Each structure stands twice: as C-alpha cells, then as structure tokens.
Amino acid sequence: MSDLLERLRGRGWRLTAQRRVIAEVLDGDHVHYTADEVHDKAVSRLPEISRATVYNTLGELVSIGEVLEVATDGRAKRYDPNAHRPHQHLVCSRCGAIRDVHPRGNPVADLPAEERFGFVVQDAEVTYRGLCPNCASA
Amino acid sequence: MSDLLERLRGRGWRLTAQRRVIAEVLDGDHVHYTADEVHDKAVSRLPEISRATVYNTLGELVSIGEVLEVATDGRAKRYDPNAHRPHQHLVCSRCGAIRDVHPRGNPVADLPAEERFGFVVQDAEVTYRGLCPNCASA
DNA sequence: ATCGTACATTGGACAATGTCTAAGTCAAGA
DNA sequence: TCTTGACTTAGACATTGTCCAATGTACGAT
Numbered sequence: 067m068s069d070l071l072e073r074l075r076g077r078g079w080r081l082t083a084q085r086r087v088i089a090e091v092l093d094g095d096h097v098h099y100t101a102d103e104v105h106d107k108a109v110s111r112l113p114e115i116s117r118a119t120v121y122n123t124l125g126e127l128v129s130i131g132e133v134l135e136v137a138t139d140g141r142a143k144r145y146d147p148n149a150h151r152p153h154q155h156l157v158c159s160r161c162g163a164i165r166d167v168h169p170r171g172n173p174v175a176d177l178p179a180e181e182r183f184g185f186v187v188q189d190a191e192v193t194y195r196g197l198c199p200n201c202a203s204a
Numbered sequence: 205m206s207d208l209l210e211r212l213r214g215r216g217w218r219l220t221a222q223r224r225v226i227a228e229v230l231d232g233d234h235v236h237y238t239a240d241e242v243h244d245k246a247v248s249r250l251p252e253i254s255r256a257t258v259y260n261t262l263g264e265l266v267s268i269g270e271v272l273e274v275a276t277d278g279r280a281k282r283y284d285p286n287a288h289r290p291h292q293h294l295v296c297s298r299c300g301a302i303r304d305v306h307p308r309g310n311p312v313a314d315l316p317a318e319e320r321f322g323f324v325v326q327d328a329e330v331t332y333r334g335l336c337p338n339c340a341s342a
Numbered sequence: 343a344t345c346g347t348a349c350a351t352t353g354g355a356c357a358a359t360g361t362c363t364a365a366g367t368c369a370a371g372a
Numbered sequence: 373t374c375t376t377g378a379c380t381t382a383g384a385c386a387t388t389g390t391c392c393a394a395t396g397t398a399c400g401a402t
C-alpha cells in the first residue's frame with residue numbers, strides 16, 4: 067500500500083493530508099473496515115477529517131480499482147485494499163470476522179453456457195460462510 | 205409457494221391476511237424483491253399493511269429457512285423465495301437485474317484446508333457479475 | 343357461536359449508513 | 373508567490389432497517 071500514494075499521484079490526484087491518512091488506515095492484509103471504521107481511525111490521526119471526505123475518497127478508490135468493496139452481510143459495505151491480487155472471502159456467520167482466501171480453480175468456468183441467460187459474465191465473487199475458531203469452540 | 209402457507213400453519217403460525225399477502229407477493233421464480241418492494245406490492249392488495257409487519261415477516265421467513273436473504277450490492281437486502289433448491293445468483297453490474305443460476309460442482313470443495321484458517325466452513329455463496337443482454341448491447 | 347388470550351399488527355420514533363450541496367480551503371503548476 | 377480548480381467541510385437529507393407501546397385478531401377452549 068506504500069506505493070498507493072505514488073500511483074494516485076500518477077493519476078493526477080492531489081496528495082492531501084486526508085488522502086494520505088486514509089491510505090495509511092487501509093494498509094495491511096485482512097483489512098476490511100467499514101467506511102465509518104475508516105473514518106474513526108482516520109480521525110485519531112487527523113481529528114478534523116470529515117465523513118464526507120472518507121466516503122468520497124473510498125468511492126473514488128473503488129471506482130479506479132485500487133480498493134474492493136465487499137458486501138458480506140447487507141450491513142455497511144467493507145473496503146478491502148488487496149485489490150491487486152484476486153481473492154475471495156471467508157466470513158464467520160456468528161461474529162462477522164473476515165479472512166482473505168484463495169480457492170482453487172476459476173468459479174466463472176463452473177457456470178455452464180445454458181445457465182448464463184445471455185449475460186456477458188465477467189467475474190464471480192465467492193463468500194464462504196462458517197464459524198471461526200473462536201465461535202466454533204464457544 | 206402455494207404450500208408455503210400450509211408449512212407455516214404446520215409450524216404453528218397464525219394465518220393472517222398480512223402473511224397471506226406477503227406469501228403471494230413472494231410467489232414465483234427469479235423473484236428478488238427488496239423489503240420495500242414487497243411492502244409496495246403488498247399495499248396494493250392490502251392497503252393498510254405496515255412496513256414493520258413486512259420486515260418482521262420477512263425476517264421470520266428467513267430465520268426458519270423458507271426465504272433467502274441476498275445482499276448483492278450493499279444496498280437493500282433482497283428476498284428470494286427459492287430457498288428449497290440450492291442456487292447462486294447472476295447479477296447485471298449495470299442495471300442490477302438478477303437471475304437464479306446453477307453452477308457445476310461444489311464451491312466449498314475448492315477451498316483447500318490451509319486456506320480455512322481453522323474455520324468450520326459451512327457453505328459458499330457465489331455471485332456472478334456481468335452484463336445482461338439489454339445492457340451488453342447498449 | 344362466543345370468548346379469552348397469546349400472538350400479530352400498527353404507526354411512528356429512532357438508528358445506521360450513505361449522498362448531496364454550498365461555501366471555504368489548499369496543492370501544485372505558472 | 374499567486375491563482376485556480378480540485379478538495380474538504382458541516383450538516384441537511386435520503387434510504388434502509390429496528391424497536392416499542394398500544395391496538396387488533398386468529399384460533400383453541402368453552
């Protein structure tokens with residue numbers, strides 16, 4: 067994620083303190099914060115950053131493909147900085163914990179032509195559900 | 205869906221006019237309404253039905269497994285009456301149209317043990333994304 | 343057939359998440 | 373350093389969902 071700011075500058079983005087802080091918050095593996103969580107963490111580094119900026123910036127990062135938007139539970143969307151390497155998600159149905167996972171094979175290939183209804187299928191998003199070690203033992 | 209009311213009675217549910225109307229609205233294949241869409245359609249048959257009843261009833265139908273809850277886009281959840289036969293969803297990224305589809309194989313089998321992080325994996329939900337015939341030709 | 347009661351429904355307040363706008367601020371090129 | 377257009381801000385507003393106290397009603401018991 068350290069070079070995200072460089073990539074953004076290459077796209078003509080202005081490098082503001084707000085964008086720097088948001089990029090820092092989104093750094094790491096298995097990071098899947100909601101917009102408000104990103105905002106909370108950003109506020110602790112830059113107290114006057116506004117919710118609107120966080121929403122705007124996340125939306126822009128998603129639309130240029132630097133961040134993935136994940137809707138695992140119909141509640142708030144979560145933002146995943148690991149957009150450069152394809153992966154899927156494993157979610158605990160009890161506590162909501164999320165891990166990035168890499169299944170074998172290509173799910174799109176498993177959809178037969180006669181099940182495509184004339185759609186141009188671009189990709190597939192897989193959400194595995196189960197119980198995390200903590201919740202399974204409780 | 206015609207026998208849904210019978211199954212509900214078997215579970216000790218009271219058969220109210222409201223529940224009957226909601227069951228009627230949810231009848232059919234490729235039905236994926238949001239709660240408010242269900243409410244709108246129900247209102248046209250039973251004008252005084254309230255939003256709270258629709259939300260309550262949908263929530264109960266989901267918790268007993270008669271209806272599936274689908275979060276395809278992080279907006280409103282959609283409700284799928286085809287809970288008895290396993291299937292996945294194909295969504296148009298442009299207009300949001302949804303079809304039920306039946307891929308080959310079992311996606312859970314494609315997740316290697318070393319990618320499970322100690323989770324007890326119960327099932328997998330696959331969302332195929334692409335363009336529907338209308339949007340693809342436009 | 344009617345009655346009593348536990349269950350269902352209602353409306354409206356509230357909560358959570360997300361969007362929009364007008365006005366002020368600032369990064370970066372000239 | 374100046375200028376300017378992009379960025380940020382605060383807060384109003386929109387959408388989706390939840391909760392609660394008051395009211396209504398389905399259905400077994402009488």
